[in-house]
Amino acid sequence: MELVELTIDGQEVRVEKGTTVLDAARSIGISIPTLCHYHGIDAIGACRLCLVDTGGRNLAASCVTVAEDGMEVKTNTPKVREARRTVLELILSAHPDDCLKCVRNRNCELQTLAENMGIREFTYEGEKPQFKQDDDNPAVIRDSEKCILCRRCVAVCQDVQTTRILFPQNRGFDTVVAPDRLAPLGETACIFCGQCINVCPVGAIVEKSYIADVWAALSDPEKHVVVQTAPATRISLGEEMGMIPGSIVTGQMVTALRRLGFDRIFDTNFAADLTIMEEGSELIHRINNDGPLPLITSCSPGWIKFCEHHYHDLLKNLSTCKSPQQMFGALAKTYYAEKMGIDPADIVVVSVMPCTAKKFEMMRPEMDDSDFQDVDYVLTTRELGRMLREAGIDFSALPVEDYDEPLGISTGAGEIFGATGGVMEAALRTAYELLTGEELPGLDFQAVRGLEGIKEAEVKVGDLTLRVAVAHSLGKSRQLLEKVRSGEKEYHFIEIMTCPGGCIGGGGQPIPTTDEIRKKRLAAVYTEDKNMPLRKSHDNPGVQKLYEEFLKKPLSDRSHRLLHTSYRERGKFE
Amino acid sequence: MPEKSLLYELRDEDCQVIEEVAEKYQGGQGVLISALHEIQENVGFIPRVAQIKLAETLDISISEVYSVITFYSFFTLQPKGKYQIIVCNGTACYVKGANGILDKLKQELCINIGETTPDRLFSIEAVRCIGACGLGPVISINGEVYARVKPERIPVILADLTRREEKAG
Ligand code: SF4
Ligand code: SF4
Ligand code: SF4
Ligand code: FES
Ligand code: FES
Numbered sequence: 156m157e158l159v160e161l162t163i164d165g166q167e168v169r170v171e172k173g174t175t176v177l178d179a180a181r182s183i184g185i186s187i188p189t190l191c192h193y194h195g196i197d198a199i200g201a202c203r204l205c206l207v208d209t210g211g212r213n214l215a216a217s218c219v220t221v222a223e224d225g226m227e228v229k230t231n232t233p234k235v236r237e238a239r240r241t242v243l244e245l246i247l248s249a250h251p252d253d254c255l256k257c258v259r260n261r262n263c264e265l266q267t268l269a270e271n272m273g274i275r276e277f278t279y280e281g282e283k284p285q286f287k288q289d290d291d292n293p294a295v296i297r298d299s300e301k302c303i304l305c306r307r308c309v310a311v312c313q314d315v316q317t318t319r320i321l322f323p324q325n326r327g328f329d330t331v332v333a334p335d336r337l338a339p340l341g342e343t344a345c346i347f348c349g350q351c352i353n354v355c356p357v358g359a360i361v362e363k364s365y366i367a368d369v370w371a372a373l374s375d376p377e378k379h380v381v382v383q384t385a386p387a388t389r390i391s392l393g394e395e396m397g398m399i400p401g402s403i404v405t406g407q408m409v410t411a412l413r414r415l416g417f418d419r420i421f422d423t424n425f426a427a428d429l430t431i432m433e434e435g436s437e438l439i440h441r442i443n444n445d446g447p448l449p450l451i452t453s454c455s456p457g458w459i460k461f462c463e464h465h466y467h468d469l470l471k472n473l474s475t476c477k478s479p480q481q482m483f484g485a486l487a488k489t490y491y492a493e494k495m496g497i498d499p500a501d502i503v504v505v506s507v508m509p510c511t512a513k514k515f516e517m518m519r520p521e522m523d524d525s526d527f528q529d530v531d532y533v534l535t536t537r538e539l540g541r542m543l544r545e546a547g548i549d550f551s552a553l554p555v556e557d558y559d560e561p562l563g564i565s566t567g568a569g570e571i572f573g574a575t576g577g578v579m580e581a582a583l584r585t586a587y588e589l590l591t592g593e594e595l596p597g598l599d600f601q602a603v604r605g606l607e608g609i610k611e612a613e614v615k616v617g618d619l620t621l622r623v624a625v626a627h628s629l630g631k632s633r634q635l636l637e638k639v640r641s642g643e644k645e646y647h648f649i650e651i652m653t654c655p656g657g658c659i660g661g662g663g664q665p666i667p668t669t670d671e672i673r674k675k676r677l678a679a680v681y682t683e684d685k686n687m688p689l690r691k692s693h694d695n696p697g698v699q700k701l702y703e704e705f706l707k708k709p710l711s712d713r714s715h716r717l718l719h720t721s722y723r724e725r726g727k728f729e
Numbered sequence: 730m731p732e733k734s735l736l737y738e739l740r741d742e743d744c745q746v747i748e749e750v751a752e753k754y755q756g757g758q759g760v761l762i763s764a765l766h767e768i769q770e771n772v773g774f775i776p777r778v779a780q781i782k783l784a785e786t787l788d789i790s791i792s793e794v795y796s797v798i799t800f801y802s803f804f805t806l807q808p809k810g811k812y813q814i815i816v817c818n819g820t821a822c823y824v825k826g827a828n829g830i831l832d833k834l835k836q837e838l839c840i841n842i843g844e845t846t847p848d849r850l851f852s853i854e855a856v857r858c859i860g861a862c863g864l865g866p867v868i869s870i871n872g873e874v875y876a877r878v879k880p881e882r883i884p885v886i887l888a889d890l891t892r893r894e895e896k897a898g
Contacts, residue, residue: 319790325799335780335795728781728791 161226176217176228177205187230188239188268190246190303192218193354194669196310202303203242204268206235214238236272243272246303248281250357253301257358262666264356265303286331292341294363294514295349295662299331302359308332308351315655317630318461320345332359335728342729344464348457348629348653349511349535349662362511362663365532366542372503372531373416380503381419381491382412383483383562386427387509387573387658388536390679394672395540395665396550401675403683406555408539411548412507413556421562423506424569426479426486427581429701430454431568431692433718434476434578435585436709438648442619447471449624449639449646452578453720454478456516457653457662461629463725466636475719479572480506480513481522483562484529485717490705491562492525499527506533509573509661512653524717535663564697567598567683567690574680575627575657576603576610579650583614583623584691591617598690604681606656606673609635611646627652627660735777736847737808746771747779751786761787761797765804773808773849810845810852812890815869819858822865826880830866831855833880837887850894851887 157172163180170179175198180187191202200219207217208229217230229235247269254260286299304323309332312321320334320343334343352360372380393402412420438450453459453474462469477485483506488499506513510533516522517530534542543550558564568584571577580600587595602612603623608631614621624646626632632651638644654660656673659680684690692698706714750767754760761783768779775798784791798804814834818827831853835841838851845852861867864876875886 313790313793320792322790322792322796324792324796333792335791336777728784 159222159224159226161222161224161228163228164230170222174222176207176209176215176220176222176226179222180207180217180228180230185230187217188243188271189218190264190268190356191305191307193307193310196307196314196354199306199310202246202305204239206238206242208232208235240272240274243268243274244278245281247274247277248279249283250303251283251300253358257301258361258364259358259666263358266357282328284328284331289333289339290363291339292345292347292363292515293518294347294511295340295345295352296361296363297333297340298359298361299333300359301357302332303357304330304332305356306332307354307356308360311350311354315628315630316346316348316350316653317633318344318346318348321351338729344460344725344728346457346460346464346629346653347512347515347662350654352511352662353660353664353666353668362535362538363514364538365514365534366538368532369505369534369542372505377501378503379418379495379497379501380416380505381421381487381562382417382505382507383421383423383426383480383487384408384412384507385423385480385509385513385573385658386570386577387661387664387676387680388507388539390573390659390676390683391509391536391664392507392539393550395536396543398551399675400672401679403679404550405683406557407550407553408507409558410553410556411543411550414548415542415546417505419559419562420556421483421487422558422565422569423479423483423508424565424572425562425695425697426483427454427569427572428566428692428695428698429482429486429718430476430479430572431578431581431585432698432702432709433482433714434474435582435589435692437474437476438582438586439590440710442647449649450474451648452650454572454578455512455651455653455658456510457512458629458632458651459722460512460515460725461632461653463722464727465633466640467724468640469636470722470724473722475721477522477718477720478513478516479569480508480533481516481529481720482718484517484522485524486701487562488525488527488529489717490701494561494704499525502527503532504530506530507536507539508533509536509658509664510654511535511662513663521720536661536665537663540665561697561700564695565687566692566695567685567687568692569695570684570687571680573658574604574677575652576600576605576625576650577657577680578652579603579623579625579648581692582648582650583621585693586621587614587616588691588693590619595691603650604677606670606677621648622646623648623650625650625652627657628655629653737774737776737845737849738847739772739776739778743772743776744778747776747782750779751782754783755786757787761789761794762801765794765798769804774805807845807852808849810850811894812851812870813854814851815854815856815859817857817859817861817865817867817869818855819862819865821858821862822867825865827855827866829880830868830878830883833883837883850891 158169160169187205189205198218200216205217206214209215289297389405393404409420451472484504487504492499514533568581603625610625626635659676660673754764780794868875
């Protein structure tokens with residue numbers, strides 16, 4: 156490793172050749188303000204907020220300036236402070252003064268910068284751009300008037316997800332980050348993954364909120380309101396409530412939901428275990444009946460829409476299983492309604508999800524197999540946090556309570572659905588035992604865990620060597636699928652997750668979500684799994700009972716009617 | 730802004746140009762602007778089908794193609810009208826009622842400033858002073874200046890031009 160040596164504000168620092176001045180400064184505890192720069196995406200040096208003095212004639216943008224031997228950098232001179240302030244004031248002059256009514260109030264990088272840089276008045280009275288909000292879809296709202304044109308969403312959408320929807324359009328004062336045709340997202344191939352929301356430093360992209368609808372349902376005495384919580388929310392809600400990343404708050408979340416007034420607190424993990432029963436059986440069926448293979452997981456609705464837009468040839472490979480959220484919804488308004496003697500018309504199903512694409516999924520017209528819309532409202536982890544704050548619930552002081560039966564029983568296998576590789580691991584735990592009739596020697600499949608973009612493994616199941624692959628983020632998934640398409644790679648089973656890291660990094664999770672934070676959330680997921688008394692889906696007594704009482708067996712007619720679905724071809728561009 | 734380029738029907742030769750340009754640049758790097766130029770010059774604007782075609786053959790996202798078109802002013806999303814009606818909105822003409830003329834034009838042609846009628850016959854533009862202030866309000870159609878125009882005269886002028894077109898067949 157070649158090193159370079161430079162001084163920053165008089166401190167000597169040695170860094171690897173190629174390191175930016177920004178990172179070199181950060182390594183010795185000097186913080187430089189940034190806006191367009193974001194961990195994990197290529198720096199473009201657009202905002203000029205990170206200016207420093209490197210001795211040259213002009214100040215340099217530290218996020219794109221490489222540290223050189225002997226460089227003398229000054230980050231805190233009157234000239235630097237003045238220049239940065241001018242940059243910030245110009246941004247502010249085109250920005251609405253909406254903080255008090257903005258979703259990102261108190262979690263906004265622009266606001267924090269203004270505070271840190273001591274802005275006390277607006278020096279420039281700029282003309283503010285005027286744009287209509289794009290809220291014509293169930294999931295993601297764009298408010299271009301708040302956009303500061305940092306392009307972080309563009310990098311995520313074009314390069315990480317390769318959905319390639321957002322790009323700067325027009326020029327000068329009219330510049331706006333938008334899809335082609337300046338079309339609303341709903342008329343494009345946007346998959347509503349919400350990754351653009353997570354990287355946006357301000358409130359220019361946010362989720363469509365269903366908080367008001369949920370409050371209304373909760374206060375309606377005629378309604379029986381049940382809630383399901385996705386696997387990845389119990390390890391992230393704590394963060395939203397001010398705890399450190401990786402805090403496990405399962406029991407507190409249950410208590411909090413009960414205090415908000417939900418009639419039953421159920422768990423998507425139950426439906427995740429059920430998914431494994433159905434999908435595992437589907438895998439075995441396809442292996443025994445000549446395919447089509449590979450079987451590809453279907454629980455990530457962003458991926459489903461992506462596949463419908465771009466991989467028509469692979470639609471037959473998708474598992475026909477609905478996602479756990481939708482299986483849950485269909486059962487809540489049939490099995491549970493019958494069991495409790497409640498008219499399904501009076502049941503309201505609310506989901507707490509790490510995901511914005513789930514909002515789109517719940518609105519898919521085919522998701523009404525209970526004869527009602529199976530899931531009524533999806534709240535992101537962030538939205539639940541907002542409701543708890545509004546209700547004045549002191550989260551840190553809450554006691555721990557248990558989920559309700561019967562749809563609240565779950566195993567560690569359901570738990571790990573929230574992590575990339577988790578569905579695969581859960582499926583392997585069950586498929587192994589179903590296929591061989593023997594107990595699995597070790598439960599942990601390390602090869603499919605972790606943040607590596609594409610993971611592969613071969614698992615011996617009886618006489619069969621099962622070849623599996625796991626990809627997360629659609630960019631990585633595209634790479635994997637191209638190899639499958641070309642025949643370069645052959646697998647039996649592939650897990651695809653739309654978001655980097657899986658659902659723990661979903662578009663509805665607390666902001667910020669960085670790789671460092673993803674790792675902590677992942678660790679929490681596997682800790683939860685370890686702590687569960689049951690760790691295999693087929694051991695879930697609630698699921699066993701559901702089959703006994705209602706579904707009979709995996710892939711039964713009733714399973715097919717309620718738990719499976721079909722897909723459609725969509726255009727590549729709209 | 731709705732997608733304007735969809736309003737205009739393409740002629741067979743337009744489609745052919747698009748196919749040829751796409752084929753010529755297929756797989757090339759950094760060729761988007763050249764390809765767009767050829768289409769703009771030969772088709773007169775960049776139709777939606779061309780945007781899609783180029784996105785596919787050059788493996789560039791459609792949002793980036795659209796971005797380039799909207800960034801450079803020499804690319805347009807709609808053809809120029811055969812008759813380009815330029816309305817002077819300079820101070821002198823404004824005072825003498827240029828707005829009334831603009832309104833009448835928009836009303837008669839059912840388009841806005843900067844737009845072209847779907848039959849590609851007329852487009853309207855508004856400009857600052859064309860140096861004929863004494864004759865105001867003035868409009869200019871393909872270089873021919875009409876002096877002291879009154880809104881009532883607009884339908885007559887348009888009808889003349891339309892008739893001329895019909896005769897030309
Ligand atoms: S985006 Fe940030 S600065 Fe802008 S209104 Fe919202 S909170 Fe305030
Ligand atoms: S939701 Fe996903 S696909 Fe849609 S614009 Fe945002 S990043 Fe792109
Ligand atoms: S929407 Fe947000 S992330 Fe995208 S460019 Fe605007 S401010 Fe940046
Ligand atoms: S953070 Fe360096 S230019 Fe924006
Ligand atoms: S103002 Fe119209 S010609 Fe000068």
